[in-house]
Amino acid sequence: MEKTFIMIKPDGVRRGLMGEIIGRIERKGFRITKAILMKPNKELAEDHYIEHKEKPFFNELIEYIQAGEVMAMEVVGENVIEIMRLMIGHRDPKVASPGTIRGDFAHSLTENIIHGSDSPESAERELSLWFR
Numbered sequence: 001m002e003k004t005f006i007m008i009k010p011d012g013v014r015r016g017l018m019g020e021i022i023g024r025i026e027r028k029g030f031r032i033t034k035a036i037l038m039k040p041n042k043e044l045a046e047d048h049y050i051e052h053k054e055k056p057f058f059n060e061l062i063e064y065i066q067a068g069e070v071m072a073m074e075v076v077g078e079n080v081i082e083i084m085r086l087m088i089g090h091r092d093p094k095v096a097s098p099g100t101i102r103g104d105f106a107h108s109l110t111e112n113i114i115h116g117s118d119s120p121e122s123a124e125r126e127l128s129l130w131f132r
């Protein structure tokens with residue numbers, strides 16, 4: 001069984017979307033095997049988004065992800081990495097399809113509710129970072 005790292009970002013928690021998102025994950029047939037509600041510090045936020053270190057939006061991204069509590073989760077299931085990315089939807093709100101989490105609830109490029117690992121390597125790295 002494959003594992004992925006899913007995080008409900010501060011805007012998702014603040015807007016009361018945890019139940020909606022957890023419900024979608026469970027109704028899809030995936031299992032949430034770890035979960036923690038916490039406010040990430042700067043070091044964890046920067047480690048998580050290290051691949052974007054040189055991007056012009058990096059500082060804004062790090063500030064946003066520390067702006068409140070996030071819900072970090074380990075989610076398990078067959079092909080869960082790719083399927084969760086589909087359920088999350090495109091990061092550009094003008095492209096995210098209705099029916100996806102971002103397509104249904106986000107209209108901002110930075111504040112987009114949820115993160116999901118994009119490959120087996122990212123999933124392993126992110127799970128060991130958040131659940132060490």
Ligand code: ATP
Nearest residue numbers: 052057061090091109110111112114115116117118
């Ligand atoms: P995530 O990694 O959070 O799941 P993603 O894989 O869909 O999102 P990435 O390209 O990895 O998208 O971007 C990481 C995050 O950085 C995005 O989710 C968004 O919050 C922010 N971001 C990406 N591009 C921009 C941009 N051009 N301007 C502002 N913020 C951005």
Ligand code: MG
Nearest residue numbers: 115116117118
């Ligand atoms: Mg990404």
